[in-house]
Amino acid sequence: MSAAATAGAVLVLNAGSSSLKYQLVQPDTEEVFAEGIAERIGDHDASITHEQAGSKTTEIRAMPDHLAAVEFMMGLFAEGGIDLGTAGLSAVGHRVVHGGRTFYEPTLITPEVISEITRISSLAPLHNPANLIGIAAARELLPDVPSVGVFDTAFFHALPDAAATYAIDRGVADLHAIRRYGFHGTSHEYVSGQAAEFLGxxxxxxxxxxxxxxxxxxxxxxxxxxxxxxxxxxxxxxxxxxxxxxxxxxxxxxxxxxxxxxxxxxxxxxxxxxxxxxxxxxxxxxxxxxxxxxxxxxxxxxxxxxxxxxxxxxxxxxxxxxxxxxxxxxxxxxxxxxxxxxxxxxxxxxxxxxxxxxxxxxxxxxxxxxxxxxxxxxxxxxxxxxxxxxxxxxxxxxxxxxxxxx
The missing domain is CATH 3.30.420.40 (ATPase, nucleotide binding domain)
Known part of the structure; x- marks a missing residue:
């Protein structure tokens, strides 16, 4: 596949603690060029299922970390005719579960942003550290493609105070960023918009x-x-x-x-x-x-x-x-x-x-x-x-x- 065909496409990465879900999609046309998931990362019998050009394959192999998973993913893309390094990608979009009080809009990833996501990871210790691993792998292997964080909590950032506030001591809550943040925000925003469009x-x-x-x-x-x-x-x-x-x-x-x-x-x-x-x-x-x-x-x-x-x-x-x-x-x-x-x-x-x-x-x-x-x-x-x-x-x-x- 020529670079012209994928120019402007976005590689979406959703990194879990031992998994990596990915999709290469053209935002304007909604065309999906390829997608897949790597599971049991860190084990000798990790698996990766990859779909591209109408073909679906699953391979079992050792993937010691997310960097290895992204490297192998890129190899599978290349086998199918897409060199991610020269494909003309506009961005790598990363799902980040918790944005805390800081991130409520999609954000260009910089060292300062990585530092802040790390700082607030205590709010989502099962998720944000894994998301950061995916960000690090993409920045190392695709250094010329900008990475963007999209936060699960962003859509609910402006919840009314009555809905966002827990009835506990205000000083404790404010000091430790305790509030209702909400999640699945990317899905709720997308689906509610699609519902309005469907209903005209x-x-x-x-x-x-x-x-x-x-x-x-x-x-x-x-x-x-x-x-x-x-x-x-x-x-x-x-x-x-x-x-x-x-x-x-x-x-x-x-x-x-x-x-x-x-x-x-x-x-x-x-x-x-x-x-x-x-x-x-x-x-x-x-x-x-x-x-x-x-x-x-x-x-x-x-x-x-x-x-x-x-x-x-x-x-x-x-x-x-x-x-x-x-x-x-x-x-x-x-x-x-x-x-x-x-x-x-x-x-x-x-x-x-x-x-x-x-x-x-x-x-x-x-x-x-x-x-x-x-x-x-x-x-x-x-x-x-x-x-x-x-x-x-x-x-x-x-x-x-x-x-x-x-």
């Missing part, structure tokens, strides 16, 4: 509830183009029941686990982030498996599902009250886009509020934006596939374009 209505005149339901899950209430509340808080642990995270719980439980059960802080962290949620309730966090188990009469799977739906309905109800008027409720992400039963049960028996689901529309599987409510439903219920990579690419390209123009 101005974004700044739409009252929406967006439900990002994946292994991590969050809800948001968006009024006239601005978020007024969201379910995740200072960390991604707050809110909905998730694949392995507990979501909301009495803070006294943490004290009890420490004082009475004698679990240390790290043990409690692991319990609530990796061993709770659906996995803690029934041993599974894959919704397909949970559904199969429910169909086979598994009581623990049914109980986990019911708890998941109960929490989801509580947030939907709360946000309906906060918004006052609701024009659209949109489901997105892996579970939201594919689990018809979750969509139906989350909005069951709400006809009195003007919500009516069309069973046939809801059962339809599609990768396209679609309406699943009936023609006479007062509130439009939509399924909009999220595309965080495209959103990151667009924001990164805009930052680089603005910088060049300046």
């Amino acid at each position: 209505r101005p974004y700044d005149d739409l009252h929406q509830i967006v439900l990002h339901l994946g292994n991590g899950a969050s809800a948001s209430a968006i009024s006239d183009g601005a978020p007024i509340d969201t379910s995740m808080g200072m960390t991604p642990l707050e809110g909905l029941v998730m694949g392995t995270r507990s979501g909301d719980l009495d803070p006294g439980i943490v004290l009890h686990l420490n004082r009475v059960v004698h679990l240390g802080v790290d043990q409690i962290d692991t319990l609530l982030n990796k061993q709770s949620g659906l996995k803690g309730l029934c041993g599974e966090n894959d919704f397909r498996t949970i559904t199969e188990k429910m169909d086979a009469g598994d009581e623990s799977a049914r109980r986990a599902y019911d708890i998941y739906i109960n929490r989801l309905r509580k947030y939907i109800g709360a946000y309906m009250i906060q918004l006052g008027r609701v024009d659209a409720i949109t489901f997105t992400a892996g579970v939201g886009e594919n689990a018809a039963s979750v969509r139906a049960d989350a909005l069951a028996d709400l006809e009195m509020y003007g919500i009516r689901i069309d069973a046939e529309r809801n059962a339809l599987r599609s990768r396209e934006p679609r309406r699943i409510s009936t023609a006479d439903s007062a509130i439009d219920v939509l399924v909009i596939p999220t595309n965080e990579e495209l959103a990151i690419a667009r924001q990164a390209a805009e930052v680089v374009g603005s910088s060049s123009a300046g």
Whole structure:
């Protein structure tokens, strides 16, 4: 493939502690040239799955660190005819989970920015350090391509004070940057914008509830183009029941686990982030498996599902009250886009509020934006596939374009 074909494209990197998800996308045309994921980085049997030009391959090999993963990724691109070093990339866009109080816009990565992301990593110790590793690898191997950080918390930066503030001592909260930041912001912003476009209505005149339901899950209430509340808080642990995270719980439980059960802080962290949620309730966090188990009469799977739906309905109800008027409720992400039963049960028996689901529309599987409510439903219920990579690419390209123009 010629460099002209990829000129202006953005390489999007999402680095986890032992993974690297990537995509090469053209922000203007939305064309995806290649994408993939490296997993179990640091192990001798790490894997990388790469899709390019209609071909999908998976290789098992040693990848001692993220630098090695990026190097191998670049080799796979080259085998498919794309030399990332000479492809004319406009930027490398990095997903950074926590921007703290400092970063609320996509930001050109500089040594000073790296230093600040490092400083605030205590707010997201499971995520930001991994994001920084991806940034370092890209800057070393693609030194002539500007890197841009796009922050998960940015969309919720201007939450109303009443929604962003925890009811604890103000001095302690201010000193230690304790507030509700919200997460999945890139997805919520993208999907809410797509919902407005789908409905043919101005974004700044739409009252929406967006439900990002994946292994991590969050809800948001968006009024006239601005978020007024969201379910995740200072960390991604707050809110909905998730694949392995507990979501909301009495803070006294943490004290009890420490004082009475004698679990240390790290043990409690692991319990609530990796061993709770659906996995803690029934041993599974894959919704397909949970559904199969429910169909086979598994009581623990049914109980986990019911708890998941109960929490989801509580947030939907709360946000309906906060918004006052609701024009659209949109489901997105892996579970939201594919689990018809979750969509139906989350909005069951709400006809009195003007919500009516069309069973046939809801059962339809599609990768396209679609309406699943009936023609006479007062509130439009939509399924909009999220595309965080495209959103990151667009924001990164805009930052680089603005910088060049300046």
